[in-house]
Amino acid sequence: MRNHKQLKDLEKIQDNNMKQQNILIIGAGLCGSLLALRLGQRGYNVTLMEKRPDMRKVTISAGRSINLAFSDRGIKAMKMAGILDKVMPLCIPMHGRMLHDLEGQTVLAPYSGRDEFINSISRGELNSLLLDEAEKHSNVKLYFNRECLSVDFENTTARFKDFENDALFDEDADVIFATDGAGSALRNSYYLSKKFLFSFSQNWLTHGYKELSILPTESGDYKTYKNALHIWGREAFMLIALPNLDGSFTVTLFLSWDEGEYNWNNLTTKEKVLEFFSKYFKDALDIMPNLIDDFFSNPTSALGTVKCSPWHYKGNTLLMGDAAHAIVPFYGQGMNASFEDVTVLDAVLDEGYSDWETIFKAYEANRKKDTDAIADLAIDNFFEMKGHVNHALFREKRTIEMALEKNFPKDYSSKYSLVTFNEDVGYQEAMLRGRAQDKAILNLLADQLISPKDDLKLLLDKIKVETENILEEDRIAKNV
Ligand SMILES: Cc1cc2nc3c(=O)[nH]c(=O)nc-3n(C[C@H](O)[C@H](O)[C@H](O)COP(=O)(O)OP(=O)(O)OC[C@H]3O[C@@H](n4cnc5c(N)ncnc54)[C@H](O)[C@@H]3O)c2cc1C
Known part of the structure; x- marks a missing residue:
């Protein structure tokens, strides 16, 4: 030995x-x-x-x-x-x-109630x-x-x-x-x-993407709020923008290849592209005078x-x-x-x-x-970003989760937090727990068993119990 x-x-x-x-x-x-x-x-x-x-x-x-x-x-x-x-x-x-939103109104939805950021x-x-x-x-x-x-x-x-x-x-x-x-x-x-x-x-994916840009102002400033990931979610398609150090934003349009009124196959003329942006992304179009150049010079790629x-x-x-x-x-x-x-x-x-x-x-x-x-x-x-973020139930869920993360920082992490800010939790564990939590909160809200106005400790307890029940059901279903 x-x-x-x-x-x-x-x-x-x-x-x-x-x-x-x-x-x-x-x-x-x-x-x-x-x-x-x-x-x-x-x-x-x-x-x-x-x-x-x-x-x-x-x-x-x-x-x-x-x-x-x-x-x-x-x-x-x-x-x-x-x-x-x-x-x-x-x-x-x-x-x-x-x-x-369609009218150009904006609201900042924080990523976490604990001041975590990407x-x-x-x-x-x-x-x-x-x-x-x-x-x-x-x-x-x-x-x-x-x-x-x-x-x-x-x-x-x-x-x-x-x-x-x-x-x-x-x-x-x-x-x-x-x-x-x-x-x-x-x-x-x-x-x-x-x-x-x-x-x-x-x-x-049914959708492909193209990169566009929002250039800086003449003095090199950002044309819109710098410290956020901008999203124009429109259910069937979406536009996002991330800031760059030089004052510009890289904008990405995600759009179906061939479905819907506007798609990659039919956005073939300057007029049609402008019509599409005026209808769905008016506030973005206002700060993208370079849109048409970008649109017709940059490739469209698959995902x-x-x-x-x-x-x-x-x-x-x-x-x-x-x-x-x-x-x-x-x-x-x-x-x-x-x-x-x-x-x-x-x-x-x-x-x-x-x-x-x-x-x-x-x-x-x-x-x-x-x-x-x-x-x-x-x-x-993909589905959450282009659509769900705008739904009332989804927003109520996020409000509750923000409050729980803020008030019980050690006891609660949303699915997004588990995936993004909990680097010691594996993605699989984050997915299972996160999905169960989402389902628990949405079920409880839909059944009017909780409301964002409830006492936070009571909310936390109810959500935890419901989440554990769902996780247990998942475990049993997998063993069958
Ligand atoms: C539109 C878009 C947005 C994204 N946004 C994000 C994001 O916000 N956050 C995030 O975390 N991830 C994001 N990703 C994903 C991210 O880009 C990839 O996961 C990441 O680049 C993977 O790194 P990699 O080194 O494995 O592959 P790659 O970055 O693709 O690098 C592969 C390298 O290999 C080289 N190469 C390829 N073939 C050969 C060959 N035959 N011989 C020699 N060299 C070769 C390539 O030139 C390249 O340099 C995004 C992806 C896309 C498409």
């Missing part, structure tokens, strides 16, 4: 052996750059390959969505990497949703910072303009095209991580090879949910970030979840396992249920 010290020494030797291995990361987006930084910090030899040019040297579009909602799960990952102090100056706090952050600035930090480690090498075409996951090699000379080459590694986003080359190789039982689903399993092939390859679980953007969690992937992997590495297959298995067993949950929650929020 080995004693404790001998076991620890053995772990160290195994750890060092693993660190001498060469790790290839495909895709230097948000997830891949953080992963390279973290594995670099842990001492591994890391090669990071990205298909686009280096965004720090040439002006390229940051890809999808210019800015993003960055919240506590992302913040936790930045703390893990020790760079939160560099990330925070890039953030603009958004304390709630600024709801715009942040607007530039994708390009954050990605560049992560690349800078990763590059500081001599054991991390970054290469750009190299597109992965396929991965031979049995032999742990990846085929690349080098855009600088059009040459094809194979990169050999001990382990390959694919963080190459929703169209992942590794995932395609898993799927096309038919060499193991790989499940894959891709569900497109979808990708689920697949397994994410790993033996101890050779692993999918992470959007490559493993792309989701629709309505909970503002895709990036946060991809960062959380790195936090979860890091915790598994702390366990001291001595082979990658065990690490990947433990990671996937821990993580998959949570990314499945946030995928489903994000679809729920």
Whole structure:
């Protein structure tokens, strides 16, 4: 029998052996750059390959969505990497949703009764910072303009095209991580090879999106309230706007491809676009003189949910970030979840396992249920944002939840808070509890068993009892 010290020494030797291995990361987006930084910090030899040019040297579009909602799960990952102090100056706090009605009246609906908030952050600035930090480690090498075409996951090699000379080459590694986003080359190789039982689903949303902008005033100020996520929810479609540091807002229109009076297929003329905005987003149109230019120059893109399993092939390859679980953007969690992937992997590495297959298995067993949950929650929020936020019952529910969070900060968290501000609660747990709470409050309100005017302690107790009943019913239903 080995004693404790001998076991620890053995772990160290195994750890060092693993660190001498060469790790290839495909895709230097948000997830891949953080992963390279973290594995670099842990001492591994890391090669990071990205298909686009280096965004720090040439002006390229940051890809999808210019800015993003960055919240506590992302913040936790930045703390893990020790760079939160560099990330925070890039953030603009958004304390709630600024709801715009048809007449242009606005109301600020806070995200939480505890003064918790989310942040607007530039994708390009954050990605560049992560690349800078990763590059500081001599054991991390970054290469750009190299597109992965396929991965031979049995032999742990990846085929690349080098855009600088059009040459094809194979990169050999001990382990390959694919963080190459929703169209992942590794995932395609898993799927096309038919060499193991790989499940894959891709569900497109009925709505696509286009990015527009509200430019700053001539003096560089914001044209509308800065510290909120603006929403023009119109049931069948919606417009949202997030602030940027330069005084502008990035505006996103979510609209059906082919249904309803106005859709992407029929908004083909300047007149029709102006008619649509005048009718539904008049106050936004008033501050968007550049609308028509933006509308006809910017692409319209599709949104979808990708689920697949397994994410790993033996101890050779692993999918992470959007490559493993792309989701629709309505909970503002895709990036946060991809960062959380790195936090979860890091915790598994702390366990001291001595082979990658065990690490990947433990990671996937821990993580998959949570990314499945946030995928489903994000679809729920699509309906909530475009419509439900305007309903009387929904607003009463939010009023009660705000008051409970304010007065009983330790005892109550809404579903939104559980998902967004409780980084130590897994997404699955947040979903189950959050949905049960929502159902409990809406049932009690509909049955007139509670009212926002009730004594708050009484409200809290009734909601807790009803929530537990629903959770118990869910548990029983699952066991049947
Ligand atoms: C409209 C919209 C709004 C969003 N808003 C939010 C938000 O508010 N909050 C939030 O948390 N999330 C948001 N998201 C989700 C977020 O953008 C993604 O979850 C996040 O970018 C995932 O990071 P990733 O690194 O896994 O993938 P990506 O960011 O897609 O990065 C993948 C990288 O791999 C590179 N690559 C791709 N293919 C290859 C290849 N074959 N070879 C080499 N390199 C390759 C790409 O160029 C890219 O650099 C939004 C998404 C969209 C579409």
